[in-house]
Amino acid sequence: MPYPTSAICLVGVGPRGTSIVERLGANASLDGGVEWTLHLVDDSEFGAGRVWRTDQTLELCMNTLAGAVTLFTDPYVTMAGPVHEGPDLYEWCVLAAHALRGERSEDAEKVAAVRRAVFQAADLPQVLHERPALVDELVRVRPESHPSRALYGAYSTWVLAHALTRLPPNVSVRFHRARATGVRLVDGAPQVDLSDGRTLSVDDVVLSPGWLARQDTETDAAISRLIEGDSRFAWVRADSPVDQVLSAVPAGRHAIVRGMGMGFFDTMALLTVGRGGRFESVEDGLRYHPSGSEPILHVTSRRGVPFRAKSLYGGLPPQARMPRLDAFVADRAAAGDTAPVDFERQLWRPIVLDAHEAWYRCLHAQSPEVFDVSLDELSAALDECEDLAGIDARLRSLVPAPEHRFDLAAAMNPVGGFHDSPEHFDAWVADYLRRDLHESARGERSPLKAALWVFGSARKAVSKLLAFDGTTADSYLGRAHRDFMAFGGMVGSGPPAFRSAQLLALTEAGIVHFIGPSASLEVDLRSGEFVSASANVEGSEVRAHALIDAWMHMHDVARSADPVIRGLRDDGVIRSHHRVSVAGEPTPGMGVDIERGTSRVIDASGTAVDCIQLVGIPVSDNRGDTIISPMPRADATFLQEADGVARAALDTLRRSSVSARRQPSESAVSHV
Structure with missing residues (x-):
């Protein structure tokens, strides 16, 4: 018919x-x-x-x-x-x-x-x-x-x-x-x-x-040319984890993994519990019992640490409080303003101030004694900070103890300086995971998670403002916007807390190691190995016949x-x-x-x-x-x-x- x-x-x-x-x-x-x-x-x-x-x-x-x-x-x-x-x-x-x-x-x-x-x-x-x-x-x-x-x-x-x-x-x-x-x-x-x-x-x-x-990037094309036809190399290319050929990564062998976002956590699960391992709940978290079929994973990313775990609220997440960003959006709509938005000049400041206020409101609800002023006075002090680099100095007299002040620079660049050995860096990342899981478990009582939730939540408003002709090419492609979106993804689109707990257990079991931030990648044709190392970690060079790209390329x-x-x-x-x-x-x-x-x-x-x-x-x-x-x-x-x-x-x-x-x-x- x-x-x-x-x-x-x-x-x-x-x-x-x-x-x-x-x-x-x-x-x-x-x-x-x-x-x-x-x-x-x-x-x-x-x-x-x-x-x-x-x-x-x-x-x-x-x-x-x-x-x-x-x-x-x-x-x-x-x-x-x-x-x-x-x-x-x-x-x-x-x-x-x-x-x-x-x-x-x-x-x-x-x-x-x-x-x-x-x-x-x-x-x-x-x-x-x-x-x-x-x-x-x-x-x-x-x-x-x-x-x-x-x-x-x-x-x-x-x-x-x-x-x-x-x-x-x-x-x-x-x-x-x-x-x-x-x-x-x-x-x-x-x-x-x-x-x-x-x-x-x-x-x-x-x-x-x-x-x-999409076509290969220049780096991927170079890797492909170098290892073509050489069976010593196993390269699991970027794709949805369920479609990646992870069987190419043999048990007990070392593998370099690039990426520590959601793709990594899926890959991690498939290569561990997906190969017969199991996690046991113990008093202080999880313990991993290997099956013997797992590879040894050496992981790197630009920041060198995994995405932060989602908070445990006992329900759906609360709506982030973003008074300054919301006011900008509302005022722009009321005025019928359609001029291109400059992210760094017009949006970054209200987002940063809203995140600081979220931290201090959460902290004040639990420990008002650490403040020398009221919340309203602190909020007014934030609004006076035209230079964002001077926020900490401005608030020092209002919240005297440094551990009670929000450190945005440390949140955006958690690794910071130099680590003197891979063992010390592994231990540092494990402690980072423990601290992050502790903050996740605190839910709405965590000042850190409250502040970071602002960055994660602000992405929607920013994306809608900058959509189509909402901004200039300079602003959209500029470092401030790119860094914000990457950071917002790291803190707002992280894994479920149980995945971070599993990663910690795998680290303690010696299944997962961390190379360091922005690790290099080379191909050694003599040994048939990929070689990776981070300038932030002394002695971090890792050699492996397998390379896993734990992400999906944007189209x-x-x-x-x-x-x-x-x-x-x-x-x-x-x-x-x-x-x-x-x-x-x-x-x-x-x-x-x-x-x-x-x-x-x-x-x-x-x-x-x-x-x-x-x-x-x-x-x-x-x-x-x-x-x-x-x-x-x-x-x-x-x-x-x-x-x-x-x-x-x-x-x-x-x-x-x-x-x-x-x-x-x-x-x-x-x-x-």
Whole structure:
């Protein structure tokens, strides 16, 4: 049976694509009642996508909390489309546990009736019937839990199933278990080439691709050339940890690991408990019992220490108090000020002052005796500090003891000076981990975590202010902004506290060692070894046949290795987003240029292409705040983006005339 002529193709059906399907249904009245086909294209699991697929090990967990993730809109989302509420991840877990095992009835009754009704509208995913361990997780998950990635994938597949039930009867859906290999404009309309040899002729295509391949950096290309064909080297290249070939790293052998963010913690878990080791709870933390299959990991990063652990609040994190930054945003909006923001001149100071105030408010609540003035007087003193370098000197008379004053420089550069041996540096990092875990356990009682939470939380406001043409190229690419975003990630997007406790246990067991900050990397072709050393640690040189890159490269349109993006770029259908410098010169960025509200791509001539939208990670450099999963009641950029692109696609569909030149397209029909 031939498909209706009108069609929209969605390429990439992970959580973001799922949200777009939900928004297509919510805004379906915009299609004008025409019959049309929705083509869903993904070579991984529909709904979950590659990163969140439901067949992966349950050892890998989300970096966010169960009660802080949703794929449904709520009244807080700034958008033109209608609000269709549904259960967040935690609520869905509660309702699913009750439905499958009759447990958690009290928790289920607390879920709003409208959300319970949505839950009843779609069947639970088959994986919950096939993996009892996932149902076990449903039973024990709390709002502050870090769910497994597979569980989030199950939630997302259920949201997709629900979203499909909300599509009107004039819409037919076709699933294509394939990868898009190209998108071409033929007589002004898109054609999507698939890896199975089929081509879809459609009115509109929405690209929601997630993490994409990019060309090697100069350093990576040099490493690749040097070790090509030499079996003595094992290089596990940057990728999602679940897709990295960690089996190439042999048991008992040394491996150099670059990166200490979330990718590292996942890699660490896969190479330890993933190989049969186990952690035992003891009086002062955890003890690791090795299986004998683990490698010995020597780890480095720019700062030389792992990301800081998330705080344990016994619930969802409190909202950071940022009076100065919030006032700047509000005053700018009230004045209708659209002039480019200078991060270093206009934003860095209020963020730093807000962080200091957060420290002192938290400290004052517990130890008011250490202050010689009131909090109001201290806050006023902070506002008088035009020179941020002079904050400590200004507050010295108000908070006399140095251990009671916030040391931002030490927080941003924790390693500081020189260490005289690898053993001493390992011991120092272990103590750093212990102190950080202690502060995490204090929750809202930790002045340090309160101050650092400001930096982590401020990233959203900053990203929204600087998005698109919100700042100059000089400010965006400047050191102050780059250092802030990196530091905000380190203190605000760190691992669950239990992962840091595991790292400490692995350090004590001799499984993990720390090379030092900004370690060099060389390739010794005579010995067949990678060689790494840090100038901050005497005698830190490490030699290993294995190198693991524990991160994922950000996409760059100019260096994309993805065939769809590369083809559109080479055809002039897309271009890099440019920010203008202070001198008036356009400076290309890493993101693909798009319209702000519709996500329609901008072609080489500067014209919006009505029939192609692009969302997510390939545009994060210009849109900002769009990588993380959306939070409830937070006006998530992710959900704003999904609604805008759905409405734009439906608008294009409605305006497209039936063309005799377009032939019915083929598809391979499969079902979730």
